[in-house]
Each structure stands twice: as structure tokens, then as C-alpha cells.
Amino acid sequence: MSEQNQNQNQNKIDIRQIDIVFVSDMFLQDYAGGAELTTEALIISSPFNVLRMHTSAITNEVMSQLSEKHWVFGNMAQLDSEMIPSIVANLTYSILEYDYKYCVHRSPEKHEHSENTPCDCEHNIHGKMISAFYYGATSMWWMSEAQQSRYFKLFPFLRENVSVVLSSVFDDKFFLDVKLLNSLNGDKERSGWIVLGSNSWIKGADDA
Numbered sequence: 001m002s003e004q005n006q007n008q009n010q011n012k013i014d015i016r017q018i019d020i021v022f023v024s025d026m027f028l029q030d031y032a033g034g035a036e037l038t039t040e041a042l043i044i045s046s047p048f049n050v051l052r053m054h055t056s057a058i059t060n061e062v063m064s065q066l067s068e069k070h071w072v073f074g075n076m077a078q079l080d081s082e083m084i085p086s087i088v089a090n091l092t093y094s095i096l097e098y099d100y101k102y103c104v105h106r107s108p109e110k111h112e113h114s115e116n117t118p119c120d121c122e123h124n125i126h127g128k129m130i131s132a133f134y135y136g137a138t139s140m141w142w143m144s145e146a147q148q149s150r151y152f153k154l155f156p157f158l159r160e161n162v163s164v165v166l167s168s169v170f171d172d173k174f175f176l177d178v179k180l181l182n183s184l185n186g187d188k189e190r191s192g193w194i195v196l197g198s199n200s201w202i203k204g205a206d207d208a
Contacts, residue, residue, distance in 0.1 A: 019048035021066050024074035025055045034168060035098040039074050041171040042096075055079045063090060070138075072096055077106070084129055088136035095137045096166070097147065102127040102154070110202055122154045131155045141166040 026033070028040040043050050051069075053062075055078040063086060071093035073079075087093065104126055105111040108119035121127040134140060134155070139162040142148040152159050195208040 015065055015069075017049050018051045018066065018069055020046065020050045021053055021069050021071045022050050022074070023053050023055055023058065023071060023076065023079075025076060025078045027052050027054075035075055038098075038166075038169045039096070041169040041174075044171055045169075058083060060086060063087065067091060070094070074098065076101070081126075081129055084133045088133060093137055094139045094141065095134050096141045097134075097151075098143060100147070100150070102130040102151075107202055108150075113201065127154075131158070134158055135161065137161060139164065143167055 022039065022043055024036070024039055026036055028036045030036070043052065051066075055076045058079065060083075063083075067090055071087075071091050072095075073093060074096045075098055099106040100108060103111050103119050103121040104124075105114060105119070108121075111117075111119035111121065122131070131154075134151075135157055140158070142151075142163065142165045144167065145165050148163060148165055195205055196203065198205045
């Protein structure tokens with residue numbers, strides 16, 4: 001699969017070779033997080049030519065150059081909200097939802113933990129802007145049925161869109177590595193447990 005580097009000068013890219021524009025705040029080369037690993041697995045398994053583009057690189061000029069391509073938006077905390085109306089009006093796109101972007105904290109639980117009040121972001125301008133952005137998508141991909149259900153409860157009109165519960169995605173190399181480790185382990189009984197260390201509240205390392 002042909003891949004283009006998002007750091008190249010846009011004017012030097014032969015846009016005729018691009019099929020999909022994948023937008024994210026970070027990619028695997030920036031940070032090896034769960035969202036980035038899933039994004040990378042989707043990109044490398046795609047039969048289409050994919051351009052990786054950092055959210056911060058999106059401009060009206062770039063959108064104009066690539067307006068005939070299909071766009072996929074992943075994590076986009078760095079997206080200028082003033083760009084959203086232009087995206088909805090001029091692009092064909094899908095949403096890959098890793099968290100709860102309608103919330104200013106990207107998590108209703110973190111919102112309540114941080115502000116000592118239940119999240120009501122669905123009623124403010126941020127939540128309404130995100131829901132309108134999602135409604136304009138041709139399809140939405142979710143990480144779990146619970147996540148999808150929460151969105152549908154708050155924004156029932158999103159049920160009209162094509163929705164797929166994708167969950168986390170792993171590439172072929174991951175499964176080959178797991179198969180190798182299993183073969184090396186043989187019949188040895190496994191025991192114990194692992195907690196992923198993280199300073200991020202949302203990861204719940206202390207609770208675990």
C-alpha cells in the first residue's frame with residue numbers, strides 16, 4: 001500500500017495518488033497509545049492510498065486541494081473549531097471516535113471528577129458543534145456498544161448515520177507476535193496480572 005508522509009509540503013504531493021486523508025492529533029510515530037495503534041492498524045491494512053495528516057496542519061487551502069478525497073477524523077483535540085462548518089460543508093468524511101469528544105474533557109467521568117459537577121456538555125456550544133460535525137459524517141466508527149449508546153441517548157439524530165462498532169484494531173504483526181509467545185510458553189500455566197502504569201487519571205492505574 002502506498003502511503004504519503006503528512007509532513008511533506010502539500011504542493012509537492014501528487015494528490016491524484018491519494019484516496020483517503022486520515023486526520024489525527026498524533027500518529028504512531030508521535031506516540032504509541034491505544035488510539036494511535038488502532039489508527040495505524042487501519043491505515044496499513046487499507047487497500048487505498050492513505051495520507052496521514054496532523055490535525056494542526058488542516059487549513060482551508062489543504063481542504064480545497066483534497067476536497068474530492070474521503071477524510072477520516074480520529075482524535076482531533078487540536079482541530080480549530082472554526083474549521084468544522086467548512087469541513088461539514090465541503091468534505092466527505094467519517095468519524096473514528098476513541099472517546100467522548102462532545103465533552104470538553106473528552107470524558108464525562110473525568111469532567112465530573114475535575115469540576116465536581118455532572119457533565120452537561122451536550123447542551124453547550126462545544127457539544128452542539130461536535131454533534132453537528134458527527135451528524136455530517138457519512139459513517140461513524142465506535143470503540144464499544146456502550147460508547148455508541150451513550151452518544152445515541154444524548155444525540156438521537158445520530159442514529160440516522162451509518163454506525164459500526166469497531167473496537168480496538170490490531171495489525172497482523174501483533175497476532176503473529178502473540179502466536180510466537182504462546183508457542184514459546186508451551187503448556188506452562190500462566191498466573192498473575194498486569195496493570196498498565198500511567199499518570200493519566202482516565203487510565204485508572206491507581207484504582208487497578
